[in-house]
Amino acid sequence: MVRTSVIGCGNMGSALLTGLWKAGGHSVVACDLDPDALAAVADYCEETTDDVSRAADADVVFVAVKPDIVEAVLSELDLSPDQTLVTIAAGVPTSFVEARTDARVVRIMPNLAAETRDMAAAATGDLTDEVRELLSDVGEFVEVEESQMDIATAVNGSGPAFVFYLIEAVTQAGVAGGLSEEDAEILAAQTFKGAAETVVQDDRTADELIDAVCSPNGTTIEGMEVLWDSDADDAVTEAVVAAERRSKELAEEFADE
Template sequence: MLDSVGFIGSGMMASALMDGLLAKKSLSSPASISCSDVWQPSLDRAAEKGYNAYPTNDKVCESAKTAIILAVKPNIIETVCKDIMAAKDENDAVIISIAAGVTLKTLEASLPGRRVIRVMPNTPCLVGEAAAGFALGSLATDADREIVKTIFGSVGLAVEVAEKLLDAVTGVSGSGPAYVFQFIEALSDGGVRAGLSRDVATKLAAQTVKGAAEMVLQTGKHPGLLKDGVTSPGGTTIAGVEALEQGGFRAATIAAVKAATKRSLQLGGVSSEDIEHKYNL
């Protein structure tokens, strides 16, 4: 069980993490959570749940003994880091950033001597089904690794990768929900075309995606093997699979991940030449 966790920024994703930590009993009580925000409604919502809500960041830094999560926009990270360094923080809590595009190098330069971790979560965090990638800073410890796994594991799955691969994580799981939403919409459209009502088609499509995903995660089998288990010779499923192949389904999906990864690198300031030669994109 964690001791206490602080959140600088109390928006929807931070709120989901707070709730998840309590739901998974990773923290003993709401009083183990402190948070800050510039938007009063966010503080009011947090206070109603029993969390310690403050209008300034210093109180969060002083309260959090295990971790401080930076759940703010990238453009104010520098200001937030100054607040952390100026706070009377004697707990030496690990600093975990979910600010998109802010590198470990930038964080460590702004937080000298502090242990930092960078995380790329995704929006299903809001429903407890996140797929997050994280990278440890140079001073982070094995204990810090377990802390970030516990925090983000409370709302889904958290896997460690090298920082240079966080852009690929962005391409797969960061942007991935949008691809899946499009697929669910298209699957629903197909159901409507075949005669189902929109409501029924959408529910069936969404549950089908959810169920198939759980089969991959729970069985540990390669998706191709699971696909083969559904496709009987000359049957309905192989006819549908053939139609997907004819439409370039797989190639389009791979291209989407590649495009999103490339765009993430561009936003991070990586040159076109490096993207082509170092990342082969």
């Protein structure tokens, strides 16, 4: 069994811990200075601690903290070349981390769906079989070049918020039409979930799937005409570009370190 630790039990760290617990078969230590954060994840790990050196005693060490405290955490970690350090911090380059540890370094950008084992993640660096197995147990991941991590951060790291926004818009349209808030949210969320799973499993492109749903003179084509005539796709693209730009700005802060 691969010994794993997660340093930083905020939103992303706790989502990862919960997903690994649901997957089963993992020995995980959770580390955080906040006792409330540790209490919140105590049921999803083997041990909780505020001692970074205890978390360092693992085969794979995840550092899931804010970018501005990554360096402070790294300074407290004494890892060997036999260990793997996996960072989850927007904009922090692999090279920055490699200069501060003897361990193998992997940089990932996951998302909160790790909690339900539906995560989408981008990964770069020295991926071992152990890391691949850990990531696979909480969702899907793709291996990308370091230069692609900013756009990956925007697509899958920030992407859930964009989807939540669209789900809320569809939900409120349902409420305006007479559905209860609860019923509209269930229908909207499950529809997005099912549509996403169809894209993942079906060989057809998204455009081909749209055609499959749009019957001539039907309800769907009527709605799609509104979207095609709008700037909705431009707005979504601009949101992704803005998130990518911010990731690059964060990276610039580490360029001269």
